[in-house]
Amino acid sequence: MTPARHHRAWRLLLDDLDHAATQIDRILTDPVEPGTEAARERDTALWPYLTAWAEHEYIVSDLAEQHRLPAPPSPSADTQREGTARAQDARQRGDLDPFESWYDAEGRLITLAYLIEDDVSTVLALAGDLDSHAWQVLGQYDNEYAAGQASPPPVPPGVLRPDSSRYHRRVPTPEVTLQELIGDIVEARHSGDVADVLLTATQDAGYAPGPLARMGELISTAAQFAEATETRQGHRTGARLSVIAQQLRLLTGELRQAGEELSAAVGVLPPHRAPRPRFLTAPATPALTTTPPLTGPAPYGRTTTAPRR
Incomplete structure (x- = not known):
């Protein structure tokens, strides 16, 4: 190699x-x-x-x-320049659709892409970062299999963190799920209960970080991965994810402040927000123009009649 x-x-x-x-x-x-x-x-x-x-x-x-068997010889320089120009024009028009990429033994980024010309689709093998100006066409083929066989074979892809291992992950800390936190808010009666939930959700340190801290870690790790691809699109996406992570940190701070406000408010839900019966239907409230129903038998010797209108 x-x-x-x-x-x-x-x-x-x-x-x-x-x-x-x-x-x-x-x-x-x-x-x-x-x-x-x-x-x-x-x-x-x-x-x-x-x-x-x-x-x-x-x-x-x-x-x-x-x-494996060596790839067929590359096209001539003139043919390669012409094919690259056509492919770059197609990418500008949106008629070039990448679907697979890998690195070869020389460290080149190889990409297979569908090229659509005159309603006919073929497969191009490309070398280089498609978001730069230095990529070129290696060959044009009738199908994916032919393109893959004629292209430089892939080498093992890299890893994001050299020391990471699926078999040596740290023991997961007990975490409260978002569903549990939502349930705690639904069942809360006092604002202090909701404040505790928000503070738990935004916990960013200690033994059990909250869900928002975990989400921030997820976004930041995805940003690291995008940057590690070392392509222009990867750098753009990594920067975008980093901005999202920063926005989440600001949102987390806002939620903590809201939780502290609820805790200081000492609020409680008003009693008219009563639970709905599980089995019985509440009787309809009678209108003011109707006669109230009898609540029991009339006293002996007396009759009860409705007043005349």
Whole structure:
């Protein structure tokens, strides 16, 4: 493969997987009785080496794909310039539709895109960031399969955080869901109860950050990912997400102030907001022009009649 800055990191990972395989073989050499303490200790010792392979084996398989048959020769410089100009015009018109991208061994961003000309769709293989002025057409093909086979093969994609691992995530802290917080507000009677809910939702530090803090972390992490793609569109989207994260921080501060205001207000819901009966229907309130109904039998020897109108 053509030398590139990521090759050293790959070699280190391959050496690491080789070490893990050696340790797995060593640990499994001595048989142990299933269900015993020795078996549990063996599984504990195996776990970090097995998870290393589970997480990084795709690098080995992806690199093996680099040894497939060489791609057909590139078109001439004149043909390539003409095709690139047509493709750039099509992108300006909205007739170029990217649908897949990857990096090749040389570190080039390769993109496959549908090109629509005269109501006929073909597939272009492109090299470079489509939001810059330095991208070019590598070839034009009848379908996706042909384009993929003729294009430089993909190499393993990168990671956002080199030390992250799906198998070594920290133990999640107990969190209150938004549905629970909404339920607490619905069931509240005093403004202090609602204030507590808002302060819980906006909690941004301590053992259990609130949902808004988690949302802010989500948006900021998405911004980091967009920036890490190292494309113009990625930088634009990352900046947009960073602005959204800042707006959320301002909104969180506003909500905390509103919660403090509710707490200081010492409000309570008025009693006319009574619960609705679960099973019975409340009797209709009689109109003022009607005769009130009898509430019991008339006294002995007396009759009750409605007054004449």
